[in-house]
Structure formats: C-alpha cells, structure tokens
Amino acid sequence: MSTKEVEKKSSGGNPFQRLNQQLAGIEPGLDPIVMTIGEPRHEPPSYVIEVLEENKDGFRKYPAIRGTDEFRAAVGKWLKNRFSLSDAFNPDKSVIPLNGSREGLVFGCVSARDYLKKDGKPAVILPNPFYQSYGAGAHIAGADEILLPEPADGVLPDLDAIDPDLLDRTVAFYFASPANPQGTVAPMEYWQKLIKLARKHNFMLFADECYSEIYRDTPPTGILEAAEAIDGTLKNVVTFNSLSKRSNLPGARCGFAAGDPEFIQFFADFRNVAAPQVPMPIQALAVRAFGDEEHVIENRRLYNEKYDAAEEMLAPLFGSVRKDGGFFLWLDVSRWGSGAEVAEKLWRETGVKALPGAYIASDMPDGSNPGDKYIRLALVESLETSKEAFRRILDSLE
Ligand SMILES: Cc1ncc(COP(=O)(O)O)c(C=O)c1O
Structure with a gap:
C-alpha cells in the first residue's frame, strides 16, 4: 500500500480518557490492576532527594x-x-x-x-x-x-x-x-x-x-x-x-x-x-x-522477569508475547472480539484495566484501524501483581 493511500488526519485525543468514558459505570470484577499507562513504577535511584537538596539553590x-x-x-x-x-x-x-x-x-x-x-x-x-x-x-x-x-x-x-x-x-x-x-x-x-x-x-x-x-x-x-x-x-x-x-x-x-x-x-x-x-x-x-548504569541494569532485570513470566503463562494462549524492547505486551485478542470489547470484558470480569489498541492508533482511509485487534498491557506493576493479572486474563479468556 502506498502511503498516499493512507493519508488521514489522526483522531487525536487522550486514549486514557476515552477508555475511562467507555468504562464509566462498569464495576470492576475484582480489585483493579491498572495496566494502561506506561508510567514506570519501579524504584527511582536512591540519590534523587540528596541531589535535589544539594542543588536547591538552582x-x-x-x-x-x-x-x-x-x-x-x-x-x-x-x-x-x-x-x-x-x-x-x-x-x-x-x-x-x-x-x-x-x-x-x-x-x-x-x-x-x-x-x-x-x-x-x-x-x-x-x-x-x-x-x-x-x-x-x-x-x-x-x-x-x-x-x-x-x-x-x-x-x-x-x-x-x-x-x-x-x-x-x-x-x-x-x-x-x-x-x-x-x-x-x-x-x-x-x-x-x-x-x-x-x-x-x-x-x-x-x-x-x-x-x-x-x-x-x-x-x-x-x-x-x-x-x-x-x-x-x-x-x-x-x-x-x-x-x-x-x-x-x-x-x-x-x-x-x-x-x-x-x-x-x-x-x-x-x-x-x-x-x-x-x-x-x-x-x-x-x-x-x-x-x-547500575540502577538501569536492575530496572531492565525487573522488566525481563515480568516478560519471562508473561511468556510462560500467556504464550500457550497467544503465541510468543516477548518483545525485543519496551515494557508493553501487545496482544492480539481478535478471537474474543475487538480490543475495545475485550478491554471492557476484562475490566468487568477481572478488574484488569487494559488499553484498547485502537485508542492509540488512527483509522486508515479504508476505515480499518491497525490497533483494533489488540490490547496493550504496560508491565509496570510488580512481578506478583503482573502474574495475578495474567492469571485473571487466562481465567477470563481461556
Ligand atoms: C513512545 C513514547 N515516546 C515518548 C514518551 C514521553 O516520555 P517523556 O516525556 O516522559 O520522556 C512516552 C511516554 O510514555 C512514550 O511512550
């Protein structure tokens, strides 16, 4: 496909607000596990406050x-x-x-x-x-x-x-x-x-x-x-x-x-x-x-542990979920519906909050959306919480 054919204004807007509107009024099935925002939650380096204090005159x-x-x-x-x-x-x-x-x-x-x-x-x-x-x-x-x-x-x-x-x-x-x-x-x-x-x-x-x-x-x-x-x-x-x-x-x-x-x-x-x-x-x-680099190496180790767990638990259902970089899972859920439908089902049944792929993509001129089949999960929670989320996803979809 030539890129001329795909010229289109993106819808813009905030994907998280859009999801919140979609889920408004729907009670989560279990205690929520929020995997939508790519906001790192591992520990920052130990010296943050010390450096700010030393340089506060700035x-x-x-x-x-x-x-x-x-x-x-x-x-x-x-x-x-x-x-x-x-x-x-x-x-x-x-x-x-x-x-x-x-x-x-x-x-x-x-x-x-x-x-x-x-x-x-x-x-x-x-x-x-x-x-x-x-x-x-x-x-x-x-x-x-x-x-x-x-x-x-x-x-x-x-x-x-x-x-x-x-x-x-x-x-x-x-x-x-x-x-x-x-x-x-x-x-x-x-x-x-x-x-x-x-x-x-x-x-x-x-x-x-x-x-x-x-x-x-x-x-x-x-x-x-x-x-x-x-x-x-x-x-x-x-x-x-x-x-x-x-x-x-x-x-x-x-x-x-x-x-x-x-x-x-x-x-x-x-x-x-x-x-x-x-x-x-x-x-x-x-x-x-x-x-x-020390804290960066430790940071990577923590993400890699979660990818290992995801691979072990989710690959039987989704095929390999490992990614070369980043900290997201990008799961094709089309067997169960669109990403938006599956995100709603997961929230209602399990409290796992996933981002519909279509919300971070734009419609193509033919009306298709390359994110439609997917949900995105940010692996920012602890290993234990991430595993709990994977278990719930399996319970809901298997
Ligand atoms: C792909 C991508 N680019 C850029 C950013 C912006 O990050 P920051 O402004 O925190 O450097 C993000 C944040 O989530 C991102 O996911």
Missing part, C-alpha cells in the same frame, strides 16, 4: 535553554559510550535539555517546518499506532499527517512504498525504536535506509528512543550511531530520550534532544522564546543518573 534561577555545561557533558558522555559515537560528536553543539521527551517531540515539529522552509503544505509522517504527541506536533505545525502502519505485527514499515513526492514535502518523520506499543526494534540497516531518505528528501528524522534502555538482551541500535556510520555526520537526524523510562523518573520531566547541530541551534533559538527550560536541580539529577 531553583532560584532561570536556567539557560541550552542547559548547564555539566548536563551536556554528562549526556554527551552517556551517548558516546552507549552508542559508540566518535570524538567528533560535540555535546555543546548537539545536545539540548527537554522537560521530558514529549514536549520536545511536539515543539520539534514546528521547528522542523520553520527550519526547512519547504514550499506548499508540509507533511509529517508518523507510525500507526503511535505516541499521540507526534500527532500533536503535526497538528500545531499545520501539517498533513501521513500514517505509516506496520504491514504485520513486528514487521517494520516498507520504506520503498513511500511516495517520493510525499517525502519531498515532508518536514518531520517520527520513528520510535523500541516502538510503543509493539516493542519492535529497528536494526542498523533500517535506520540507515531511513537516514538516507531523510537526507535525499531533506526532512528531519525524529527518533523517539525513550525506551532505548528497556530491552531484553541486545541493546537497540541508536539513530546517532547509524548516522555516523554513514558519513560521520548527524545531518537531518535527532534523537529524543529521557530519564522517564531509563531511571523510573517520569515525574522529574527530564530529557534531551541530540543530533544535527545546525537543527539543534535553530530548535534552541525557538525554544528560547517558546518552551520551558529544565530546572537546574533537575539537570543536576540527570548528570548523576546518566553517569550511573
């Missing part, structure tokens, strides 16, 4: 939009180690702090439009299903949203099928790896193909890599290393990441964008009048957390 100052020298150095060091970047990578030019990756993903789209100054109506390409903020970015940039579904679960979109004319008017292309909800990870060759398209057609490639540290056994390839391996530059690419998933600090609202130094400068200039800066004590926390 709350008295407006922070610089480019962040502190220490912040850029710490993020730069982490990126270099994690993705084997060359010494040419200069964090002072290529890194900017964000209040979590979400706001950067949204503001970035407006900057991409203004930076590239393309003629005509801009287009923004996003996966389907997708993190709803990509749609918000496209919306405020006044761009056409072009939806790119996976051909099948776990199969990456066919880049050769995208119309070159569409790529010419594209200003931003969002791509998540590991993907939420499917957990699919883009290999080096795929990234490189995408980067070459970005350079050929001159659009900004926005890699949402906030799940980069939540993986099963192999660290996902990052967009920056893929770009450097082509020609040593980061032209047309930006990665977005944060402490939210890596360090269980979604409430600290601390992340960064890193990549194409020319675009980052343009983005920083726009942000300097449009976006919130990151408080300095929070930047100090990021310096400490990006310098510490």
